[in-house]
Amino acid sequence: MCAQIIAICNAKGGVGKTTTSINLGAGLAELGYRVLLIDNDPQKANLTMALGHTGSSLRYTMANLLFTALDYPEELPDYIQKTLLHTEKMDLLPANKKLTGICTRLSVEQAGGVTEDGDTRPEFALRTVIDAVSDKYDYIIIDSGPKLDMLMTNALAAATQVIVPVQAHYLAMEGLTDILETVTFIRQRYNPELTIGGILLTMYQSQTNLCRSVEQQISEQYGADVHLFHTPIGASIKVAENPLFGASLFSAFPTHSTTLAYAEMAKEVANG
Template identity: 40%
Template sequence: MPEQRSRPRDSRVIALANQKGGTGKTTTTVNLGIGLARLGKKVLLIDADPQGDLTTCLGWQDQDSLQTTLATVMGKIIRDEPFTADEGILHHSEGVDLMPANIELSDLEATLVNAMSREITLRTYVNEAKKNYDVVLIDCMPSLGMITINALAAADSVIIPVQAHYLPAKGMTQLIKNITRVKKRINPALKVDGVLLTLVDGRTNLARQTAEILRQTYGNVLKIYRSEIPVAIKAAETSAAGKSIYAYDKGSKAAQAYAEFSKEVLADGEKQRAKLQSSLSR
């Protein structure tokens, strides 16, 4: 009887990106990733920021003591050395895996400038790693340097977290232009999944007006997620605790909002998969 092979995972690779800092991008990566894990998905989080905020948020405070990080693996790829998809992976108690980062990634970014396949080094790693996961989330740094370009080149799609109390019209336009540029030149399949409103203070007119203007300005060309993430002190405290909002303050509005957002992202993925299967069967 011939050996039966398991069907390869139909993985999604999503970059969370915004050139502006302070949008709740890393907090969203943590709580979306763990939210998807709570819904039964196997999830890998990749810290693609030399500051290592994602690594810190998941409880690894002493990043410099880590023997293997994203910079280690990408360095091997640049030097054409063998690597394994699971080397350096850290396991979090809430059911997600992490490829960590530290300041060494900043040095590697300078090295990438002269590398032969400088835009697709991270893609080489992700293409191997994603075979073991249903979803890979990449937390991008708040700039469009070589590491962020690598993240966009490796991703299937992008989620853009945006502050509800600051209308980022100019920044959003520039970000979309940069995503479009990567799509044209490096990654033709790249698309924007949607825009997530974060740090929403429903008590203020400014937050409501910002949300409405964002929907009016971009709603016809971009999906604006129904879920909105409220301002929450507890959500900010989770990074020091190394936990998700679900473990730290499970009954909070922020925990409920992230849970709903995770369901929304999962449902979108199922729709995309069904659409792809339908087109392939024609």
């Protein structure tokens, strides 16, 4: 069975995309699934750093893989083996700031609109990388940056579903609208099989009227068409501290309420 490919996306920063990528992956791994994490954020490579790796010290990263996918796709299996890092019960394709360069190239090639026979189209570079490994995993999770750029286009063009973390705050609603419109565009242009796996409320404080009001508004506006995950992810200082440990919440704080919330989310994803 080929992997389920989940893009974690939102057109707004600071909503918990990286935290969700790591801990959804860890939760699925705890359930016994084979999981690959992909760091697709060119700005900070937070996923790579949060799992204890320094991007500047890595010889092979996603930048190498995407360049190879564009120019020498037949060499991808060898490059992937050099790039894969093993962390907890998951694998990781890491990133660093060199990913910015490939984003520029993808944009230039898309604008040029000329692709020679046999070359990988710029919108499908990440899909080419994933196709080389998808039979080895049950779930592949892509952590994307907040920009609606060619790297996010690649993530959505490769994914089978997108999960949208949304901070339980009124201003976060704007980012939700933007990403849902982008998903519609990508579905029409590049990936008709793409579905919305769900909206995940993050930084949720159940005792506040604000969070409950935002939850109700999202449910009323989108609930008929889009799944809203049953268990919101609570606001917690442990989540903010977690990158210091270079591990998932499941390893650092296995009994914490936020960890248990991600465990419930993983079960929802696994149960479809």
